[in-house]
Amino acid sequence: MLLLRPRSGVIEPVSVEAGSYFTSAQIERARAYRRPQLVLFAASAAIETAALAWLARRPPQALRGPFRRPVAAAGAAGAVLSLGLAGAQLPLGAISHRRAKAVGLATQGWGGWALDVARARALGAVFAGAGGAGAVALIRHRPSDWWLSGSAALLGLAVAGTYLSPVVIDPIFNRFEAMAEGETRGDVLELARRAGVSVGEVYVADASRRTTAVNAYVTGLGRTKRVVLFDTLLDGDFTRDEVRLVVAHELAHVRHRDVPRSLVFMVLVAPAGLYATAQLTEALAPGERSPAVLPALALAAGAVGAVVGTIANRLSRAVERRADSFSLEQTGGVEAFIGFEKGIVLRNLADPDPPRLLHTLMSTHPTTLERIGIAKGYEAGAR
Numbered sequence: 001m002l003l004l005r006p007r008s009g010v011i012e013p014v015s016v017e018a019g020s021y022f023t024s025a026q027i028e029r030a031r032a033y034r035r036p037q038l039v040l041f042a043a044s045a046a047i048e049t050a051a052l053a054w055l056a057r058r059p060p061q062a063l064r065g066p067f068r069r070p071v072a073a074a075g076a077a078g079a080v081l082s083l084g085l086a087g088a089q090l091p092l093g094a095i096s097h098r099r100a101k102a103v104g105l106a107t108q109g110w111g112g113w114a115l116d117v118a119r120a121r122a123l124g125a126v127f128a129g130a131g132g133a134g135a136v137a138l139i140r141h142r143p144s145d146w147w148l149s150g151s152a153a154l155l156g157l158a159v160a161g162t163y164l165s166p167v168v169i170d171p172i173f174n175r176f177e178a179m180a181e182g183e184t185r186g187d188v189l190e191l192a193r194r195a196g197v198s199v200g201e202v203y204v205a206d207a208s209r210r211t212t213a214v215n216a217y218v219t220g221l222g223r224t225k226r227v228v229l230f231d232t233l234l235d236g237d238f239t240r241d242e243v244r245l246v247v248a249h250e251l252a253h254v255r256h257r258d259v260p261r262s263l264v265f266m267v268l269v270a271p272a273g274l275y276a277t278a279q280l281t282e283a284l285a286p287g288e289r290s291p292a293v294l295p296a297l298a299l300a301a302g303a304v305g306a307v308v309g310t311i312a313n314r315l316s317r318a319v320e321r322r323a324d325s326f327s328l329e330q331t332g333g334v335e336a337f338i339g340f341e342k343g344i345v346l347r348n349l350a351d352p353d354p355p356r357l358l359h360t361l362m363s364t365h366p367t368t369l370e371r372i373g374i375a376k377g378y379e380a381g382a383r
Contacts, residue, residue: 001315004265006256010318011325013366013373014380018353021342021372033103033349038358040096044089049302051085055295056284063292071137074291078132079125081294086121093117100211105349108210116210119172132294140289147274154270158263159221166220166228174210176203176228184234187244188227194330197254200225208232213348216246218253221260227251238343241336245327252326258319265315269308277304316364324371328378337375341368 018027055063067073097113100106108116134153138146161169170176179185179202192199200220207215207230216229227250233243253259280300285293328337345352345368352368359367366374 001265001311003268004261004315005318006322009325010322011328011374011377011381013321013370014376016369016373016376018369021338021369022345022352026346027352030345030349030351033099033105034351034354037096037099040092044092047088047092048085049299051088052295052299052302055081056299059285059288059292059295063290063294065290065292067290070140070290071133074136074294075129075133077291077294079129081132081298082125082128083121086124090117103349105213106211107208112209116173123169123172132291135297136289136291136293139293143289147278148271150274150278151270154274155263155267158266162219162259162263163221163224166224166226170205170219174205174207176205178202179204179229183240184243184247187240188247191244191248191251191330192254195248195251195255195326197251199227199251199254202227202229204229204231204234206231208235214238214344216250218250218259225254225259227254232347237347238340239336241331241333242340242343245331245333245337245340248327248330249323251330252323253319255326256319256322258323261319265312269311273304273308277301280304310361313362313364314360317366320365321370321374324366324374325378328375334375334379338372341371341375 063077065073097106097108097110101108106113135146135150138149138153142149179188185202188199188202200223203226205228207213212232214230214233216227216233218225218227220226227247229243229246233246277297277300280303281293281297284300285296288296324337328334344350350368354363354367365371
């Protein structure tokens with residue numbers, strides 16, 4: 001994080017109060033929705049952790065074998081384990097979806113939701129099966145240093161996944177259309193020229209069939225690099241200046257090569273992360289080389305991933321602050337920036353000022369108040 005953090009181009013935020021931009025009723029409504037959703041998330045994580053801990057301590061005979069083909073058995077076990085954990089968490093996911101529908105955030109009916117869940121679980125089972133087979137193969141052939149080969153494999157998969165995801169994975173869940181000629185596309189191209197970046201293609205995702213929430217992101221590498229805007233951003237509720245700010249923010253990620261830099265972060269942390277995972281797995285399942293090692297491995301990977309994720313989130317927040325600063329410098333739209341931040345809090349039912357510990361552990365973006373503070377800081381400097 002220290003190596004990759006932005007060293008310039010970040011505007012220092014001014015301290016602002018939530019009450020200056022949101023009413024008490026607006027803040028309370030967001031918290032009344034978000035806090036139970038967080039409880040559901042924590043309960044889901046607790047179910048997964050408890051199930052993996054129980055299986056790691058008492059692996060069923062079906063995982064112990066003996067197997068004529070242990071690697072193939074590990075692939076099957078990984079897929080079944082993924083599906084089993086997903087099934088245990090499904091009721092909480094249904095409650096979460098029902099709550100989102102009740103407040104108007106989710107637009108998808110139960111049939112569409114179930115289809116999306118089935119697609120996601122099937123995809124997860126495929127990845128878990130392949131991961132389980134690969135992990136057991138490495139552990140059996142290189143029991144003392146499998147994490148070294150695993151790091152190389154993980155990095156290769158990360159690069160391949162980043163390149164292929166926009167054209168292979170994402171279309172499973174959404175339809176993407178190249179942005180039609182018009183005012184918004186013209187603004188995108190004009191801002192890209194001003195920023196000195198090659199934007200690749202700009203796509204619009206049909207997010208409205210699932211949610212009323214607003215988002216935009218940059219994804220892909222090389223020929224698959226693209227900026228994606230949710231169609232909810234373009235539905236008329238936001239002004240042209242507000243949309244331009246969002247586009248400028250995403251172009252900042254292109255200009256600063258934030259997607260490739262995220263892969264560099266993985267290069268730096270993967271070996272140590274997998275070494276720690278290997279040590280914890282061995283402590284949980286000493287000497288285990290069969291598919292029975294998979295619950296312990298998954299539990300260890302989750303624990304290490306939580307630590308690495310907290311560090312990655314801190315880096316992400318710094319990168320997002322730089323992108324916010326860049327968007328203001330490119331457009332000068334202070335009022336539009338603040339208006340958009342207020343708008344998406346109300347639209348997405350987001351907490352503008354979440355608890356500090358929760359924000360530190362889980363948030364990839366600055367708080368809404370911090371982002372408004374960046375706009376006020378820019379305004380003060382510009383004057």
